[in-house]
Amino acid sequence: MNGEFDLLLAGAGHAHLGVLRQWSTGQRPKGRIALISEGPYAWYSGMLPGLLAGRYSPEQCRVPLEGLCASTDVVLLQGRLVGLEPASSSLELADRRRFSASWLSLNLGSQPKAPQEVGDEMALLPVKPFEAFLKGWSQWQETPQPLAILGGGAAGVELALALAPQVPALTLLSAGRILAGHPASLRHRALRHLAKAGVTVQEGMAVDSIHGDALVAGNHLAWHGRRVILATGASPLPWLRETGLACDERGFITIRDTLQSLSHPHILAAGDCASLAGTPRNGVYAVRQGPTLAANLSAALLGQPFVRFVPQRHALALLADGQGGALMSWAGLSAEGRVLGWWKDRLDRRFINRHLVSH
Ligand SMILES: Cc1cc2nc3c(=O)[nH]c(=O)nc-3n(C[C@H](O)[C@H](O)[C@H](O)COP(=O)(O)OP(=O)(O)OC[C@H]3O[C@@H](n4cnc5c(N)ncnc54)[C@H](O)[C@@H]3O)c2cc1C
Known part of the structure; x- marks a missing residue:
């Protein structure tokens, strides 16, 4: 299947989950929209240590995309992206399928670097x-x-x-x-x-x-x-740099505060794959970009003005201690204990539950 869309969401990252969730509440703009994801699930990194420690099952740590997409009338296209042509807004998958759209949104994450x-x-x-x-x-x-x-x-x-x-x-x-x-x-x-x-x-x-x-x-x-x-x-995905999109010296896509690419304004990017001053690469900021991304993708399809993303100054970090407790850092302060582990568990489960849709 090849196809043309009004908007293609590439990658089931944290920001795109936020976009889909917002649209599932009735705020979806009109138009043909598809999500390209390598697999059927979006994994939540915050719960991965707990999964590895045997505290969670895989099902508790991931969002099934089928239900979320169906609830927002978004076509789910499964496959690995291997190419992007910014000028024509077209994307190519490893199985050679090609899709194009008037607007692209990239939320593809990052990868660790190997020596x-x-x-x-x-x-x-x-x-x-x-x-x-x-x-x-x-x-x-x-x-x-x-x-x-x-x-x-x-x-x-x-x-x-x-x-x-x-x-x-x-x-x-x-x-x-x-x-x-x-x-x-x-x-x-x-x-x-x-x-x-x-x-x-x-x-x-x-x-x-x-x-x-x-x-x-x-x-x-x-x-x-x-x-x-x-x-x-976080290291950049090597193939993205070869697309011709403007990137910073490391290879992350440079964006302005509306989350639009500096070189190709009809392409938006969020989360780890993007480079924006004052915005560290972690899940908290990727999630925070979700509402701005949702607003601007809707604005793009409706021909309305874009809003700006303003990064928060401090982000809460809660690290699982492997024993059911957690270590916390926020605004230069730190703490630890089982109560923080309980709190982290509540926040993590809430994140997953917010994106679960029965269909
Ligand atoms: C073990 C671990 C624990 C972490 N814990 C925390 C934490 O507690 N708090 C925190 O803030 N941050 C945490 N992080 C960092 C966090 O995982 C990332 O910063 C965050 O996931 C970035 O979100 P994102 O939306 O940019 O991309 P991601 O959530 O990484 O999603 C990117 C998506 O794009 C897809 N994708 C990538 N390439 C392709 C392709 N070629 N074709 C199709 N799809 C593709 C991926 O499969 C994935 O679904 C942790 C990281 C790790 C490794």
Whole structure:
């Protein structure tokens, strides 16, 4: 099937979920609209550590797209995007189907970056895309081995705390200090939890290459082993840069505050794949962009003026501690405890429930 639409939503990211949810309440603009998604579900990263720790089932951590799309009269097109032609607003899928639209909206996320690899002795498992990660992890679980996690951000720390009880030894390697960008007190709390869980933490280890079964940082041998999870933060999807869309120096799509591409105003982008001053790459900001994106996509189809996205100054971070509790950071402050774990669970479940539609 090929086809022409008024609007194509590419990627079932957090912002597009917000758009669909808003439209499901009766605010959908007229026009032919489709969502392109690699799979039938949108996974919620906030619950992934809990899923890995055995606290949730997969069904609790994902939004089935079929119901949400049906409730908003949006066509769900399943397939992997491999190409985008900005001038003609057309998209190509891996199975060679092509779709075009007057307006495009990109919410495709990001991926972790892998160090250069020499040899194939080290198995690498990127934490995204989640579906492939979960499949790979369940295979690894059949024969547990020592594990390294690359990346000392919130995702790396949460994964280490969730997975430590499931492997014989776990090392967390971070280029700088862990949880950089959060208050120092959060780092201290996290280090205590990691030590208690038996995780070896190596800070200041910017692993830049893999030689056989060794992770190497500059001239240092950082770790010996066979299995590495990549949680190295957000890197751009390489194919997007080749499309000719204006990108920043790293390769993220540069957008203005209306979420429109700087080079192609009929293309909007949100979440991790976009680059906007004052907007960090995490789920909180991707979710926050949802209402602005919904408003501007409606405005685009109705020929009305766009509104601006104003990023909030502080974002709440709640990190699962692997034991049912959570660590929190907000506006330079940190805290921890089981009550925060309970609160995080409430917020996460509410996010999923908001997007569930029975049909
Ligand atoms: C373990 C872990 C825990 C995290 N916890 C938190 C947290 O608690 N709070 C927080 O704020 N952030 C958290 N993050 C960060 C958060 O996951 C991302 O910042 C957030 O998901 C970005 O949202 P997004 O809407 O940009 O894209 P995503 O939610 O990543 O969605 C992108 C979508 O695009 C799809 N896609 C990508 N490429 C293609 C393609 N070629 N064709 C078709 N579809 C495609 C993907 O399959 C996916 O559905 C965590 C990250 C990880 C790894």
